Amino acid sequence: MTDKNVISSLCQKAIDMRSESYAPYSDFAVGSAVLLSDGTVYTGCNIENSAFGPSICAERTAIFKAVSEGRKDFVAIAIAGGKRDGELQYCAPCGVCRQVMREFCDSSFKICLAKSAEDYKEFTLGELLPESFGPDNLS
Numbered sequence: 001m002t003d004k005n006v007i008s009s010l011c012q013k014a015i016d017m018r019s020e021s022y023a024p025y026s027d028f029a030v031g032s033a034v035l036l037s038d039g040t041v042y043t044g045c046n047i048e049n050s051a052f053g054p055s056i057c058a059e060r061t062a063i064f065k066a067v068s069e070g071r072k073d074f075v076a077i078a079i080a081g082g083k084r085d086g087e088l089q090y091c092a093p094c095g096v097c098r099q100v101m102r103e104f105c106d107s108s109f110k111i112c113l114a115k116s117a118e119d120y121k122e123f124t125l126g127e128l129l130p131e132s133f134g135p136d137n138l139s
Contacts, residue, residue, distance in 0.1 A: 002035065002076055002110065007122070010035050011114035013043055014078040015088065017058065021045040023084065025052075030081035030091060032058035034066060037073040042066040046081075059097040063104060076110035077101070078120070088115045098129045107132075 010033045017031025023046055030046040044061025056064075059079060066072070081091030090113040093101070101109060107126030114120040125132075 006035070006039075007076065007078070007110075007112055007120070008117040010041065010076060010078040011080065011112055011120050012117040013041060014058075014080040014114055015117070017043045017045045018080055018084075021058070021084075022047045024048060025050070027084050028081060029084045030058040030079065032062045032077055032079045034059075034062040034077040035075045036066065036071055037075055040066075040071070042071070057094060057097050059093050060100050063100055067104065072104050074101075074105045074109060076112060078112040078114050080114040090115060090121050092128065098125070099132075101125050102129055102132045102134045 013033035014031045018029040021029035023029050025048050032044045034042050042062045042065045044058045046058045048055045059077060079091050079093060080088055082088045092113055105125055107124060109125040111123045111125060111128060112120045
């Protein structure tokens with residue numbers, strides 16, 4: 001189990017990543033930080049595209065960066081989002097991101113929705129994606 005200081009630090013990294021967001025169409029900047037079992041953190045931000053379909057969410061950016069380096073031992077993710085010049089809101093992952101998390105994480109994977117390093121809501125993947133379909137269904 002991860003302690004409060006680790007989660008607070010993860011939330012702050014997600015908040016900081018919002019500055020790297022490329023969101024000229026929605027102006028909704030999202031940052032994420034995913035924690036691995038050895039304490040390594042991969043970060044990501046949302047990257048929009050004028051064709052919309054090729055856009056990618058912050059959560060998938062961070063997870064795919066880790067997977068592209070052979071890492072899949074995920075423990076938790078923090079997500080921070082909101083209008084670029086507005087207040088942060090509890091920004092839950094979209095359905096596609098939840099499904100990507102399900103591909104690489106078990107139901108106890110921790111998802112933290114951050115308004116600040118100290119103000120966040122915590123869920124498990126099982127809570128946000130009940131009765132999910134994943135790799136084990138194809139075994």
